[in-house]
Amino acid sequence: MRFFPLLIAIAAAGCGDDNADQLCIRHSNCAMGWYCSQGVCRDKTPAPVVIADAGSPADSGVTDAAAGDALSVADASAAADASVVGDVSSSSDASDVQTDAAPGDVALTDVAVSDVAPGDAPLADAASATDASEADADQVGDASPQDAGPVDPLSDAAAPVDAGPDPGPLDVPVPDLAPDAGIPDRGFGSFPLPSFDTGFGKPR
């Protein structure tokens, strides 16, 4: 019974994530779901992408955008430009942009539309942009300002919104994967045989 804490410690060590820094030469040196790259076992599953402004309040407004949230500013400028131009072809692009927009961008779009003269900007664009404010964090990469269509000189009406320099898509997630991440799936997970891992082949 006095060895119980020792057994617990050994079991905890055995159940730990010991593949994180495990050295390897072959993919089969790593555990299931891991692969070998540059001599180190790596997880096949990409790390989850966390968008910084995903939880910002909906009515945070211009102040929140000016606070330096690059994604919000980029999305807002793109949406505002598209709405000012009033190009039907670009309105869909604006919708695409706003589809990826954060909730905090709604107030920015409203500001831009209110500054535009009647007839220049179809309200449908603004409405669609507003309706599309449900953020899809996985498609932030689509939210480049180039999708917003040509920039019209009239877009100066939205100048207060674009007050800061457009930082570009700084929040575009970059998958943390090594070049070997594209190796074909060898179906290890579907091989229902017991593991005989006794730890012999692991580096000391």
Place this chain on the structure above:
Amino acid sequence: MRALLCSALLLGANTASAKQVEAELGVGLVTGLMAGNVASGTLWMGSPFKLRADWAAHIEEDYSRRYRIGLEVPLHERIALGIRPGVDFPFKVIGWPFSIGLGLRSYVTPYTLHGVEGQLSWRPKLLGKIELDAGGSASAFFFGNDLPSQGALIEFHGHLGVRLPL
């Protein structure tokens, strides 16, 4: 009477053809070291234990070489199935039987790994017809989806087993 004669001839023919293939069965364990090129240079690691079994035979009383086909299964890490076809060349040194073997070594499932292997074995009589099989081998792998890109693998194994004439 003719039927009995034909049966005797057929039986004799079968006996004669059986002598054309003098087979033996071998089983053993291997383990050792493996080395591969990684970003920081050459990495050495312990190689997992593997269970090997092979069937080998002299063909048509040619005792200068023995053809074999074998299977190999790693006993830990990821389980896999490998095949080892090759040819052994028996010889004697001061009365002790040895054998040099050359062959291919491939893992075929669930991952693939293909290479070549050379081995040296000492095969003294152990008990009756049973032979001990002790020695070492070196393998080099260059192809297969188990290797990282631009990688190569070399394994140095010691092996120990027995061989049973069939």
